Amino acid sequence: MGARCFADALLGLLAHHPHELRTRHCHDAPFVAVVLEGGYQEAGDEGRFDVRAGDALIHHAFESHLDRVEARGARVLILDLPPELARTPHVRGRVADPDALVRLAARDPRAAVRLFAEQFVAAPDGARDWPDLLARDLRGAVTIVLGEWAERTGVRAETLSRGFRAAYGCTPKAYRADARARAALAAVRAGAEPLAAIAHRFGFADQAHMTHAVARLSGAPPGRWRKKGQIDTRLG
Numbered sequence: 445m446g447a448r449c450f451a452d453a454l455l456g457l458l459a460h461h462p463h464e465l466r467t468r469h470c471h472d473a474p475f476v477a478v479v480l481e482g483g484y485q486e487a488g489d490e491g492r493f494d495v496r497a498g499d500a501l502i503h504h505a506f507e508s509h510l511d512r513v514e515a516r517g518a519r520v521l522i523l524d525l526p527p528e529l530a531r532t533p534h535v536r537g538r539v540a541d542p543d544a545l546v547r548l549a550a551r552d553p554r555a556a557v558r559l560f561a562e563q564f565v566a567a568p569d570g571a572r573d574w575p576d577l578l579a580r581d582l583r584g585a586v587t588i589v590l591g592e593w594a595e596r597t598g599v600r601a602e603t604l605s606r607g608f609r610a611a612y613g614c615t616p617k618a619y620r621a622d623a624r625a626r627a628a629l630a631a632v633r634a635g636a637e638p639l640a641a642i643a644h645r646f647g648f649a650d651q652a653h654m655t656h657a658v659a660r661l662s663g664a665p666p667g668r669w670r671k672k673g674q675i676d677t678r679l680g
Contacts, residue, residue: 448663453503455553457546458520460484464513468613470506472663474525476560477501478542482518484511487612489583489622490535491569492576498542500564502535506626506662510613521546523553526561534566574599575611582620587647590616625661628654632666633673639666 450472460466460482468488483496488509495501502525503509521542539545540563549556571577574597581588594601608616624646631642643654659665 448660450663453522455522455524456549458522460511460513460518460520462513462515462517464511464517466511466513468508468510470508470661471503472505474505474530475503476523476525476529476564477503478521478523478539478545478560480519480521480542480546482514482516484513484518486511489619489626491579492572492611493536493569495536498538499567500537500539500560502529502532502537504530504535506629508614508622521549523549523560524557526557528561529564532566534569536569537564537566539563539565575608578604578608578616579612579619582616583623588620621657622661624648625654625657629658629662629666629669632658632669639670642666 451469453471453473453475455475457480458477464484478500479495479497481497483494483499485492485494486501486509487493488503489507493499493501504525523545539560545556545559545563548559571580577597578593581593590604591601593599594604599607605615608614608619612619614622628642628646628648631637631645632639639654640651643651646654648654648657655665655667658669662669
């Protein structure tokens, strides 16, 4: 739909090298990652998580994250996101038998996706420290004054941006902008609410401001996503 470059999430087995660092990147397609061996830390648009064998992470379309792999590396199974989990608020969980998913995926990837949906059990998303608390507030608030947030939580204002960038790979301002654009895009795709009303609801200066933000995030303006959704509904 647009010229923006997105990172691939190739289905199947993926090996991460020891101490590998994948800087912040964005995927345009939803998928799930099941950790088979080793582990890594992921810091992204839905929080920061340390994952080990048996853990699973759900990634929705146009989410960004970075990955810090442990010294022993990691082996991961990438599957399509099951439709029944497309709207789940939970992004981290566990599966009972990851080896069964690997064996089934080799024969029938669609069946493996169904098995994942049956096995997935959501886990609580707990904040680790102040960057995670700030990320949570940036995702949930239309407006937030960073200086006031720093004073209220006892974080030195001069270290706020630097510390957040070290944890999440971007500034608080950029993180908030992406969160707001993703929320607006979800609203555009979900129904027939006027675009100007969506822009107002999510705190954009005007509809043009929202259009620019959504296009920057997804590679296409809201009007094109709205039209695509209408076509998909008729075809469905």
